[in-house]
Amino acid sequence: MYMRRITVFRFYLCTLFLLSLPIVLAAAAAWQPSSQPKTAVIAHRGASGYAPEHTLSSYRLAARMQADYIEVDVRAAKDGKLVALHDATLARTTNAETVYPRRAPWRVNDFSFAELRRLDAGSWFHPRFAGERIPTLDEVIQMLKAERVEAPLYIETKQPGIEEAVVHLLKKHGFLQQRRVMFQSFHPESLQALRPLIPHGIRLIQLVDEKEAHSGRDELLQQIAVYADGIGLPLSAVTEEWVRAAHGRGLIVHVYTVNEPHDLARLCAMGVDGLFTDYPDRPGRIAACRRLPRH
Ligand code: G3P
Ligand code: CA
Numbered sequence: 001m002y003m004r005r006i007t008v009f010r011f012y013l014c015t016l017f018l019l020s021l022p023i024v025l026a027a028a029a030a031w032q033p034s035s036q037p038k039t040a041v042i043a044h045r046g047a048s049g050y051a052p053e054h055t056l057s058s059y060r061l062a063a064r065m066q067a068d069y070i071e072v073d074v075r076a077a078k079d080g081k082l083v084a085l086h087d088a089t090l091a092r093t094t095n096a097e098t099v100y101p102r103r104a105p106w107r108v109n110d111f112s113f114a115e116l117r118r119l120d121a122g123s124w125f126h127p128r129f130a131g132e133r134i135p136t137l138d139e140v141i142q143m144l145k146a147e148r149v150e151a152p153l154y155i156e157t158k159q160p161g162i163e164e165a166v167v168h169l170l171k172k173h174g175f176l177q178q179r180r181v182m183f184q185s186f187h188p189e190s191l192q193a194l195r196p197l198i199p200h201g202i203r204l205i206q207l208v209d210e211k212e213a214h215s216g217r218d219e220l221l222q223q224i225a226v227y228a229d230g231i232g233l234p235l236s237a238v239t240e241e242w243v244r245a246a247h248g249r250g251l252i253v254h255v256y257t258v259n260e261p262h263d264l265a266r267l268c269a270m271g272v273d274g275l276f277t278d279y280p281d282r283p284g285r286i287a288a289c290r291r292l293p294r295h
Contacts, residue, residue, distance in 0.1 A: 038290075039267065040274035041283045042154055043067035044257050045086060049278035052125035053093065054084040055132040056143050063147065067280040069154040069182065070144070074137055076162050081113035082137040082169065086158070094119040094134065109159075137166065141173045152180040156207070160185075163193040176202070184232055184254075192227050203229040205254055213237035217245055225249045230273070232256060235263060243270055264289055 046058025047065055054073060062070050073086045090096035090106040096119055100106065108116070113136070122132030135143075141153070153175065157163060170176045176199060183198075184205040185191050191204045206228040212220060213233055224231055230252035233242060238255050246253045256276035258264055264282060267275055268289035275283070283289035 039272055039283070040068040040254075041066075041280050041289075042069040042071050042254065042274050042276045043151075043280040044071050044276040044278050045073065046070060047278070047280050049259065052122045052129050052132055053086060054135070055121055055129065056135050056139070057122070057129060057132060059140055059143065060147065062280050063144065063149040063151055065280040066284075067151055069274070070149075070151050071154045071156065071276060072137065072140055073156045073158050074162060074166060075108050075158045076165070077111055077113040077116055078109050079112045080165065081116075082162060082165055083108070083113065083116060084135050084137060084140055088158070090116075090119065093124055094121050095123065137169055141169070141175065145173065152182060154182045154184065157183065157185045157187065157190040157194075160187045160190040160193065163190060163197060167194070167197045188224075188227070195227060203252070205230040205232050205252075207232035207256075208234070208237075210234050210236055217242060221245055221249050221251060225251055230254060232276075235267075238267065238270070238272065240270055243272055261286060 043059075043062030043065070045053035046055065047061035047067070048058055051058040051061050059070050059072075072084050074082055075085050075088070077083055085093070085108055087093060088107060090108060090111070096103070096106040099118055100115070103110065116134050119134060120130060120132065121134045122129030144151075155166060157166065167176065170181055175181050179199070179201055182203045182205065183191065183194050184207050186207045186209065188206060191206060194204060204227065206224045208220065208231060214237060221231065228251070231246055232254045233256070235255055235258055238253070243253050252273040254274040254276065255267055255272050258267055258275040258277050259279055259282070261282060264275065264277070265286045265288045268283065268286065277283065
């Protein structure tokens, strides 16, 4: 009788253990060492997975999703007006081919701002965004201020030569003085032109493409460390060695463009300093990305 009770007791103990196993495992996965800094979430072209890239809707959504930074690609129209746009031409993200059928290849800097303003920059993404316009950088800043958005801007100069105009605008709105901006570019000369124009403490990030990233890491990092504070790496190139080598030279590491949950978890666990994503709400749902603010 006594032995039978022991067996039954053991049986219940095992059952209890097996039933609680998933909870124990989930708790273990959620536990994070508090010293590990948070990877910054950079809304790539705004929340461009949910709204047309580089529109006020996309930036507004990125702010609502509490992105740590809002990325804006900046170009100049023919009359010098600074606009938020990724491509050098208008065909992919506007109805330029319909509105200006004889202006191929629809290069942005072949159009005045008044001409750009006539374009629909939303329908290509989804009909519910019909009528969205290409915003000026000034309008983006004014919207963020009007809606009391705290998130800093992460400006990419898409063409060299616009640095003074960009800095002038940021200064006018107090973003420079408040250090509410970070700069990036694929053009080293653009970052080198920015350095003397900006106050100390504002970071410059050198973007590299896949070809550059696969052509000699240490030499590249040595060059970049002379004038920049960080490197922007494509997802395909980033490894623990890259992160260690860059950090070893005092360079922060940002990675573009990271949308898949397994990649987000892998990069956050790797300790990259920031990641560009079209879905700024996703990292918050990944344990490895939920940590103390970095700085
Ligand atoms: O700046 C990171 C990433 O945005 C660079 O690539 O082509 O999306 O501007 P792209
Ligand atoms: Ca960009």
